[in-house]
Amino acid sequence: MYQILKQIIKTGIKTETPPQTDEAMRHVEQRLQQEILDAFGGALAIRQVDAGSCNGCELEIHAVSNAYYNLEGLGIKFVASPRHADLLLVTGPVSRHMEIALKRTYDATPEPKLVVAIGDCACDGGIFGESYATCGKISNVIPVDVVVSGCPPTPIAILQGILTAISTKK
Amino acid sequence: MPIKHPNLKLSRLTDALPAWTGDIAPDDLYAICQQVRDGGGRLVALWGSDARLQCSGGDTLPAEPADCGSSRSAPPPAPERSAPPCRGRGFKLHVVLVNETGMVCLNVNLSAEQPMYPDISQIFPAANRMQRATYDLLGIYAQEGHDHRKWLRHGSWHSGSFPLRKDFDAAASRTEEPDDYAFVRVEGQGVHEIPVGPVHAGIIEPGHFRFSIIGERVLRLEERLGYVHKGIEKRFESLSLQEGAKLAGRVSGDSTVAYAWAYAMAAESIAGVTPPDRALWLRALLLERERIANHLGDLGYLGNDVALSFGLSQFWILKEQVLRNNATVFGHRYLMDKIVPGGVTVNLDVEGKRIIEQECDMLEQQVRLLRGIYDEHAGMQDRFIGTGRVEPKLAAQLGLCGLAGRASAQAWDARVQFACAPYDKLNVQMATYRNGDVAARVIVRFDELFESLRLQNEIMLNLVNEEDKPSLLDKLPGNGFGIGMVEGWRGEVLVAIHTDAEGNLARVHPHDPSWQNWPLLEHAVIDNIVPDFPLINKSFNLSYSGQDL
Numbered sequence: 051m052y053q054i055l056k057q058i059i060k061t062g063i064k065t066e067t068p069p070q071t072d073e074a075m076r077h078v079e080q081r082l083q084q085e086i087l088d089a090f091g092g093a094l095a096i097r098q099v100d101a102g103s104c105n106g107c108e109l110e111i112h113a114v115s116n117a118y119y120n121l122e123g124l125g126i127k128f129v130a131s132p133r134h135a136d137l138l139l140v141t142g143p144v145s146r147h148m149e150i151a152l153k154r155t156y157d158a159t160p161e162p163k164l165v166v167a168i169g170d171c172a173c174d175g176g177i178f179g180e181s182y183a184t185c186g187k188i189s190n191v192i193p194v195d196v197v198v199s200g201c202p203p204t205p206i207a208i209l210q211g212i213l214t215a216i217s218t219k220k
Numbered sequence: 221m222p223i224k225h226p227n228l229k230l231s232r233l234t235d236a237l238p239a240w241t242g243d244i245a246p247d248d249l250y251a252i253c254q255q256v257r258d259g260g261g262r263l264v265a266l267w268g269s270d271a272r273l274q275c276s277g278g279d280t281l282p283a284e285p286a287d288c289g290s291s292r293s294a295p296p297p298a299p300e301r302s303a304p305p306c307r308g309r310g311f312k313l314h315v316v317l318v319n320e321t322g323m324v325c326l327n328v329n330l331s332a333e334q335p336m337y338p339d340i341s342q343i344f345p346a347a348n349r350m351q352r353a354t355y356d357l358l359g360i361y362a363q364e365g366h367d368h369r370k371w372l373r374h375g376s377w378h379s380g381s382f383p384l385r386k387d388f389d390a391a392a393s394r395t396e397e398p399d400d401y402a403f404v405r406v407e408g409q410g411v412h413e414i415p416v417g418p419v420h421a422g423i424i425e426p427g428h429f430r431f432s433i434i435g436e437r438v439l440r441l442e443e444r445l446g447y448v449h450k451g452i453e454k455r456f457e458s459l460s461l462q463e464g465a466k467l468a469g470r471v472s473g474d475s476t477v478a479y480a481w482a483y484a485m486a487a488e489s490i491a492g493v494t495p496p497d498r499a500l501w502l503r504a505l506l507l508e509r510e511r512i513a514n515h516l517g518d519l520g521y522l523g524n525d526v527a528l529s530f531g532l533s534q535f536w537i538l539k540e541q542v543l544r545n546n547a548t549v550f551g552h553r554y555l556m557d558k559i560v561p562g563g564v565t566v567n568l569d570v571e572g573k574r575i576i577e578q579e580c581d582m583l584e585q586q587v588r589l590l591r592g593i594y595d596e597h598a599g600m601q602d603r604f605i606g607t608g609r610v611e612p613k614l615a616a617q618l619g620l621c622g623l624a625g626r627a628s629a630q631a632w633d634a635r636v637q638f639a640c641a642p643y644d645k646l647n648v649q650m651a652t653y654r655n656g657d658v659a660a661r662v663i664v665r666f667d668e669l670f671e672s673l674r675l676q677n678e679i680m681l682n683l684v685n686e687e688d689k690p691s692l693l694d695k696l697p698g699n700g701f702g703i704g705m706v707e708g709w710r711g712e713v714l715v716a717i718h719t720d721a722e723g724n725l726a727r728v729h730p731h732d733p734s735w736q737n738w739p740l741l742e743h744a745v746i747d748n749i750v751p752d753f754p755l756i757n758k759s760f761n762l763s764y765s766g767q768d769l
């Protein structure tokens with residue numbers, strides 16, 4: 051226990067300032083009212099869905115929770131069920147084998163809800179494109195509010211995407 | 221030469237690896253597999269190719285490498301029933317076997333009308349899912365196989381249509397059937413099922429797990445994968461050599477370096493070129509950095525899974541520093557697209573070397589400290605020791621490989637046994653352990669992490685001379701076949717490339733070690749409690765995308 055406490059103190063606080071929102075990431079105009087966004091901003095619950103990614107985007111989504119980006123420090127957390135979620139963070143291309151599961155996850159998420167598409171494949175199908183096995187971008191399957199490009203997008207970009215989804219144009 | 225059989229004429233495949241290839245008839249497959257198994261060998265990969273429309277006859281000479289392409293300039297619109305342009309051509313099955321002396325790729329010629337081969341899953345149980353996947357994608361099947369359930373196909377294309385056939389019609393074969401999959405039912409008083417997934421509770425890839433349990437104890441786990449099947453193999457066939465390298469780097473995002481290198485190695489073996497020394501040293505540096513980053517991440521999550529969130533935050537601080545250094549020095553946090561056929565697209569200058577050296581010293585010191593804390597944390601060790609055990613005997617029987625294999629006394633590491641350059645100059649120390657439990661897989665990760673740090677320093681000592689820019693490959697020769705194999709952080713990653721008469725990618729097969737290891741996870745959880753499943757699963761950390769393709 052002594053070693054653990056000593057290491058925590060020696061490590062100190064690594065958290066960096068969160069990034070600004072980025073209007074360019076918006077896929078559709080903000081649909082939610084300010085009151086709802088304020089509530090989300092205080093305690094946003096995210097359900098992550100891998101709809102067919104190569105796992106690269108998941109690595110960066112994990113990184114968003116590390117001490118540097120400290121997602122939970124912003125009052126945002128990942129939850130285990132879509133029924134507890136306000137926002138879906140979806141990576142893909144949507145494989146045809148995941149199409150139904152993604153739609154059901156979307157339907158299980160209570161309104162009002164937001165969807166952020168993470169990564170080039172989620173934005174436009176990426177290198178996998180559309181084929182016998184994939185539906186391509188996320189918005190081909192469920193409505194999307196914000197898109198974050200990159201292969202994979204950096205944790206900063208992912209944070210920006212999430213923060214943009216719960217903000218309005220200033 | 222690794223195997224001898226009267227009907228098998230082997231020819232050397234590449235200089236980079238001790239690899240041979242030879243054509244056989246289906247009738248000889250079983251005996252050869254048995255011979256390899258009896259000699260302590262293993263199955264590495266199994267895939268098929270459609271050679272029905274192939275024309276020019278390169279492989280009439282036994283010494284020529286195998287060829288499985290078909291002319292893309294004349295796409296095959298004809299349905300299967302019409303006579304193929306070249307008589308006597310059919311499908312091919314490719315089976316890669318290894319033993320201590322090297323690897324052999326057997327090319328089994330199958331007829332176009334009845335593409336059948338003997339079931340080898342009795343000899344190599346790992347072949348079961350590979351054979352089923354090969355049927356789903358190509359329609360060639362194992363005779364007398366005991367398990368003919370679909371594997372990669374769910375309900376998105378008709379059962380009678382096969383995506384990897386050259387005459388596959390995507391639009392006509394499209395369907396929306398439900399995925400009826402016959403899980404094995406466990407019956408008895410008090411037995412019930414927990415279905416999990418495909419969407420999991422954590423931030424992980426999708427797959428379905430069916431637990432049959434009694435109380436909290438797991439009686440049986442059955443996996444149903446294939447949810448992230450994206451048609452990667454079909455996609456390769458429409459890409460150029462360079463685009464293919466990008467796709468290979470995205471078969472499994474956490475192993476991008478391993479896949480890109482294996483792909484490049486396969487291409488280089490077809491072209492008969494060897495990249496410059498400096499490029500090979502840089503590739504090894506990137507591969508070890510990928511191993512370090514993944515092991516750090518896993519060690520953090522293994523702490524988290526036993527409720528020591530301190531471990532997660534500490535190890536992820538270290539991982540983040542490695543990723544940031546990757547971005548600074550090489551321009552990408554996960555090193556994607558840095559290895560290309562013919563060489564690498566990165567260099568390491570004096571400043572970059574300094575950053576990595578400093579990072580090595582810091583990691584060495586920090587990981588040692590954290591390992592001490594992990595080792596002495598009674599609550600943690602109590603959860604680790606004895607959990608999710610795979611006995612060495614079972615591991616050998618079922619073909620467990622890679623990191624998980626080494627934790628169950630399966631001493632295979634491609635950097636040691638089949639050391640391609642520059643590993644032949646590095647004297648890699650393999651980490652093995654025999655307990656086969658979560659604790660053993662943690663120990664192997666720690667040991668490999670320290671070894672990779674040592675290797676990084678040694679690699680940088682060898683990165684002395686600035687060399688001319690490597691000449692990157694832009695096209696491959698026609699009717700070529702090559703394989704590349706690299707020991708990624710999870711285990712051996714293999715990529716095979718077949719080119720057609722014009723030198724285009726006719727068939728590319730990436731093989732992930734997860735194919736071998738997923739079935740072992742089913743065994744590892746037997747008799748454990750359900751809440752330990754996430755811990756056991758994480759200790760293997762297998763790829764879904766790499767297996768689903």
